[in-house]
Each structure stands twice: as structure tokens, then as C-alpha cells.
Amino acid sequence: MAEGDNKSANLLAQETAQLEEQLQGWGEVILAGDRVVRWEKPWFPGALMGGTTVLFLLIYYLDPSVLTGLSCSVMLLCLADYLVPTLAPRVFGSNKWTTEQQQRFHEICGNLVKTQRRVVGWWKRLCALKEEKPKMYFASVISSLLAVAWIGQQVHNLFLTYLIGLNPTIL
Numbered sequence: 001m002a003e004g005d006n007k008s009a010n011l012l013a014q015e016t017a018q019l020e021e022q023l024q025g026w027g028e029v030i031l032a033g034d035r036v037v038r039w040e041k042p043w044f045p046g047a048l049m050g051g052t053t054v055l056f057l058l059i060y061y062l063d064p065s066v067l068t069g070l071s072c073s074v075m076l077l078c079l080a081d082y083l084v085p086t087l088a089p090r091v092f093g094s095n096k097w098t099t100e101q102q103q104r105f106h107e108i109c110g111n112l113v114k115t116q117r118r119v120v121g122w123w124k125r126l127c128a129l130k131e132e133k134p135k136m137y138f139a140s141v142i143s144s145l146l147a148v149a150w151i152g153q154q155v156h157n158l159f160l161t162y163l164i165g166l167n168p169t170i171l
Helices: 002-022 024-037 044-062 066-096 099-132 134-154 157-170
Strands: none
Touching: 002 024, 002 099, 024 044, 024 066, 024 099, 044 157, 099 134, 134 157
């Protein structure tokens, strides 16, 4: 049993190290975002909620089509993927990277790997339920989707998306 735990811990450490390597250019930005999400300053919650509200008011005002919204979102992601690793060291000063920051970055990457494992585990359990108990799978999936469809019918799409987007900032 201890050997399996050791193997799992080694695999977790390996996956965490790979993720750290892949996100190295984003390190300073991830740490800054982590400080904001953890509400290290008293004004961070208000800034998060205000920023989210302004974003959704802008989307409401512009009323883009789904295709326009999707293409603009992907375009912003591509710009961020290109510009952040280039500009982050100039803005944050990468020579100021401390042991404490490296440790926090390691913790964040470890948490991301654990979250990915949980999601994959949930997906595998859902697939196993489909194989082992197809009627239970069918009933639970249909019931859940009916509830979500009913909520979606009762609440405006943009407002529902706003509430979903605001939820992580509040929690």
C-alpha cells in the first residue's frame, strides 16, 4: 500500500514539475492573480466584482453574436499567450523571483494538477456508471440536464453567465 502511495506521490510531483515548466513564463502573472483571488488586500473583492460587472455590461451593451464573442475571446487568449511571457519579466522584474514566490508557484501548480486529476476521476466515474448502471446514468443525466434547461429558460443567458462568472470571485 505504501508503495502505491509513493508511486502516486512521485507521479504527482512529476506532473507538477511539468506544469511548472510549461507555465514558467506566466509565473509572475499567476502569482499576482493568486494574490487577487485570495483577497490579500481589502479592496480586491470589490475590484473583482467591479471588473466582472464592467465586462458583462460591455458584453450586454455591444450584444455580439456568438461567433463574434467566441472569436474575440480566442483572439484575446492568443494575444495573452504571446504577450504575457514577453512582457511579464519587464513589468514584474523576474530578477526579484524569491524562494517564497517559487514555493507558492509550486503550490499553485500542484493544486492545478490535483484539480485536473479530480475532474478526470469524476469523468471516469461517470463513464463507469454508464457501463455498470446505464439506467441510473440515464436517469441522473437526464434529470440534471432538465433542471439546467429549466433554469436556463427562466433566467436570461447573459445574467446567468454573469452569476456563474461572479461565483468564483465570491467563493
